[in-house]
Amino acid sequence: MNTYVIALDVGGTSMKGGLVSSSGEVLLTDRRPTPRAEGPLRVVEAIRAFIDELAEAGPGAPSGVGLAVPGLVTSDTAVYSSNIGWKDVPATDFTSLEVPVRLGHDVRTGGLAERVLGAGRSEPDFLFLAIGTGIAGAVIIAGEPYGGSSGWGGEIGHIPVYPDGERCACGATGCLEVYASATSVGRRYGERLSRTASLRGGTLPPPATGGTVTAGGIETPLDTTITTSAEDVVALAMRGDPEASAVWDEALEALSIALASYTLLLDPSSIVIGGGLAEAGPALFEPLAERLQTRLTFRAAPPLRRAALGVNAGMLGAALLGWQAAGIPDAGATWALDVLTSPSVP
Ligand SMILES: [Zn+2]
Numbered sequence: 001m002n003t004y005v006i007a008l009d010v011g012g013t014s015m016k017g018g019l020v021s022s023s024g025e026v027l028l029t030d031r032r033p034t035p036r037a038e039g040p041l042r043v044v045e046a047i048r049a050f051i052d053e054l055a056e057a058g059p060g061a062p063s064g065v066g067l068a069v070p071g072l073v074t075s076d077t078a079v080y081s082s083n084i085g086w087k088d089v090p091a092t093d094f095t096s097l098e099v100p101v102r103l104g105h106d107v108r109t110g111g112l113a114e115r116v117l118g119a120g121r122s123e124p125d126f127l128f129l130a131i132g133t134g135i136a137g138a139v140i141i142a143g144e145p146y147g148g149s150s151g152w153g154g155e156i157g158h159i160p161v162y163p164d165g166e167r168c169a170c171g172a173t174g175c176l177e178v179y180a181s182a183t184s185v186g187r188r189y190g191e192r193l194s195r196t197a198s199l200r201g202g203t204l205p206p207p208a209t210g211g212t213v214t215a216g217g218i219e220t221p222l223d224t225t226i227t228t229s230a231e232d233v234v235a236l237a238m239r240g241d242p243e244a245s246a247v248w249d250e251a252l253e254a255l256s257i258a259l260a261s262y263t264l265l266l267d268p269s270s271i272v273i274g275g276g277l278a279e280a281g282p283a284l285f286e287p288l289a290e291r292l293q294t295r296l297t298f299r300a301a302p303p304l305r306r307a308a309l310g311v312n313a314g315m316l317g318a319a320l321l322g323w324q325a326a327g328i329p330d331a332g333a334t335w336a337l338d339v340l341t342s343p344s345v346p
Contacts, residue, residue: 005064005322006054006095009106009314010047012036012070012083016311017050019058020319022328024117024335028057029315040086044093051095065101066321067094068109068314072151075102075321079151102325107154108145109317110274110309111138115145116320116332118308119272126268127259128307129156132275135177139266156262157181161254179254182230182276189233189247196243234280252284256291263292263302274307281306 004027009016015034019027032050035042047067055062071081078089091101104112111128114120120128120140128138135157139146147153157177158170165174178184228236236244259271277284285304293301309316323331 003060003063004058005066005319005326006051006058006062007066007315007319007322008047008051008054009068009109009318010034010043010070010084011106011314015047015050016315017054018315018319019054019062020316020322022063022323022331024332026316027059028054029312030054034084036084040081040084040089043084044086044089047094048096051097055097062097062099062322064099064322064324064326065095065097066109066318066323066325067091067101067103068106068318068321069103070106073103073105074151075104078103100325100327102321104317104321105138105145105147105151105154106314107136108138108147109321110313111140111145111272111317112320113309113313113317114138114272114274114307115140115143117316117335118313119305120270123269123272125266126270126272126302127156127262127266128272128274129259130275130307131181131273131277133181133183135181135275137262140268141266156258159258159261161257176254176258180251180258180277185230185233185247185251185277186228188250189228189236189244192243192247230277231279234283238283248283252287252291255288256295259288259292260295263296263299268302270303270305272305272307274310274313278306 004019004021007018007020011034013034013036015032016029017031018029021027032046035046051065069078069081070083072079076091078086078091080087091103095101107128107130110130114128115123115126120126124140124143126140128140130136137154137156139154158168158172158175160172160174161176161179162174166178167173168175168178179188233244233247237248262268273284285306289301289304292304307313320332
């Protein structure tokens with residue numbers, strides 16, 4: 001019979017679950033909503049129910065359970081999450097099964113997966129940077145994700161890059177995340193368009209045709225608020241749109257400042273970038289590598305690599321935690337790379 005673990009990546013909106021065998025075969029993946037609005041107790045119950053369902057679908061009893069969760073977390077306690085609202089939830093509360101359970105911080109667990117299975121496979125010291133709604137980092141030192149003395153390590157999104165800059169949701173000003181998260185790039189472009197419009201007397205920039213303005217190839221009526229995705233802003237910047245170029249330039253500049261500090265402090269062998277913004281591909285990686293090298297005057301910049309595991313990094317990292325809980329700490333070392341091409345979580 002196939003031995004397997006249950007892996008769960010718990011996010012603010014959904015939970016990605018999977019069954020992963022000891023040889024790295026992903027037997028099943030599934031997804032459930034995270035009932036965050038119903039309170040932390042309901043979330044814990046939903047996790048328990050999801051794990052039960054996954055166990056029923058598995059071949060026999062699981063060998064362990066691994067969970068990637070947001071917030072402050074130790075391997076056996078979900079200490080605090082502002083996103084979900086729980087406090088000091090023991091790992092064993094997440095399942096009714098009599099199996100060993102191990103918890104991990106969501107981004108650090110993604111970093112662990114990239115280290116063992118993905119772009120950091122031969123990189124013991126690297127930064128895994130996830131750029132999406134926000135910006136979070138997993139500091140990998142000597143092959144292990146490092147959470148620091150109190151579990152707050154890796155919060156690179158709140159490094160001040162422009163000390164007199166814009167206000168961040170965290171309460172500080174000029175954080176990296178305010179300028180360079182995928183969400184911020186889209187938001188700042190919209191704000192810039194509105195500002196330009198009011199400078200020109202209350203209307204949006206003159207559209208090419210009729211009563212619309214074209215943003216990212218999408219025609220938007222002039223009287224609606226323009227919300228543009230980061231992907232569209234990057235595409236506009238590549239075509240020379242001045243507003244999009246200015247926003248993208250500031251994002252790249254902010255990232256190069258933060259990554260130069262990181263590099264000078266920790267001397268990583270590479271920087272692995274994942275999350276939605278990594279989809280920008282060469283439009284992100286090429287100018288960022290150039291700017292980073294310019295800032296690092298006396299040393300070579302570490303190569304920037306694109307994350308390999310995409311949205312499955314958290315779930316695959318949770319599977320590694322599950323195998324650690326089951327007493328196989330080096331699970332993953334022998335897994336075939338075809339785990340990377342396994343079907344995505346639906
Ligand atoms: Zn901040």
